[in-house]
Amino acid sequence: MSDRTAALELDTVSKQFGETLAVSELTLRLERGSFLGLLGRNGAGKTTSINMATGLLRPTSGSVHVLGLDVCEHPIDVKRRIGVMPQDDSLLDYLTASQFLRFVGGVHRLDRETIDLRSREIFETLDLDAPKGALIRDFSYGMKKKLALGAALIHGPELLFLDEPFEGIDPVTSVTIRTILGSLKSKGVTIVMSSHVLEIVERLCDSLAIIDKGRLLAYGTLSDLRERHGEFGSLEGLFLSLMGGAKPGELSWL
Ligand SMILES: Nc1ncnc2c1ncn2[C@@H]1O[C@H](COP(=O)(O)OP(=O)(O)OP(=O)(O)O)[C@@H](O)[C@H]1O
Ligand SMILES: [Mg+2]
Numbered sequence: 001m002s003d004r005t006a007a008l009e010l011d012t013v014s015k016q017f018g019e020t021l022a023v024s025e026l027t028l029r030l031e032r033g034s035f036l037g038l039l040g041r042n043g044a045g046k047t048t049s050i051n052m053a054t055g056l057l058r059p060t061s062g063s064v065h066v067l068g069l070d071v072c073e074h075p076i077d078v079k080r081r082i083g084v085m086p087q088d089d090s091l092l093d094y095l096t097a098s099q100f101l102r103f104v105g106g107v108h109r110l111d112r113e114t115i116d117l118r119s120r121e122i123f124e125t126l127d128l129d130a131p132k133g134a135l136i137r138d139f140s141y142g143m144k145k146k147l148a149l150g151a152a153l154i155h156g157p158e159l160l161f162l163d164e165p166f167e168g169i170d171p172v173t174s175v176t177i178r179t180i181l182g183s184l185k186s187k188g189v190t191i192v193m194s195s196h197v198l199e200i201v202e203r204l205c206d207s208l209a210i211i212d213k214g215r216l217l218a219y220g221t222l223s224d225l226r227e228r229h230g231e232f233g234s235l236e237g238l239f240l241s242l243m244g245g246a247k248p249g250e251l252s253w254l
Pocket of ligand 2: 046047048087163
């Protein structure tokens with residue numbers, strides 16, 4: 001009988017989309033307070049795994065427990081305790097940023113005063129200064145990402161899922177977000193983050209899961225991986241060697 005008190009437990013989780021096996025028998029257990037970096041090439045199955053872990057997608061087989069709760073059996077209880085920053089910008093386009101955060105805060109049963117106070121802090125800290133009354137659909141890509149991060153944090157989650165949080169974020173805000181994440185970790189919040197920015201992953205995460213074609217290739221702390229896969233120098237070195245290196249980068253007509 002496995003211990004259900006882990007922050008996240010995936011037990012032989014698979015997801016099939018028609019002919020595509022997006023995630024294949026993924027098993028991993030993440031202790032509370034850890035910061036997991038989920039790495040893999042485009043199409044490796046990171047977003048699909050995160051979507052199954054957060055209850056957005058139902059696995060074809062296998063089980064997911066979040067903070068001891070089965071995600072499929074307790075979707076609402078799980079959603080109350082986690083924060084999710086999705087990869088796509090599926091925000092409500094016809095709302096302003098404040099209206100959107102009021103909506104999200106309301107779902108988490110925060111009172112209006114708390115929501116407005118936290119919203120102002122989010123806008124200020126993340127430099128999200130949209131003109132008053134501007135609709136989310138007119139936001140730049142990075143502005144939508146910042147708002148999505150704010151929405152994931154507004155209720156103070158115990159477990160945070162971030163799907164490519166640094167994609168399209170300016171270098172100044174990137175430093176701010178790194179600081180926010182470092183401070184959340186020091187307060188015991190568990191974080192799962194997919195990212196292609198290996199230097200940030202190396203700097204922030206204490207454990208890594210590297211997936212390829214839906215399968216787990218390597219899992220453990222950075223030092224575990226160094227022991228198991230030899231001295232690879234940078235994380236990029238390990239990643240490239242696990243993926244079999246990069247293509248030559250020549251196009252015949254150029
Ligand atoms: N809704 C869907 N219907 C059909 N196939 C899907 C669906 N969602 C994902 N896939 C497929 O599953 C595989 C994994 O996709 P996924 O989005 O999880 O990759 P990823 O690791 O997040 O990639 P990226 O780094 O580009 O974000 C891909 O082959 C993708 O085409
Ligand atoms: Mg993805």
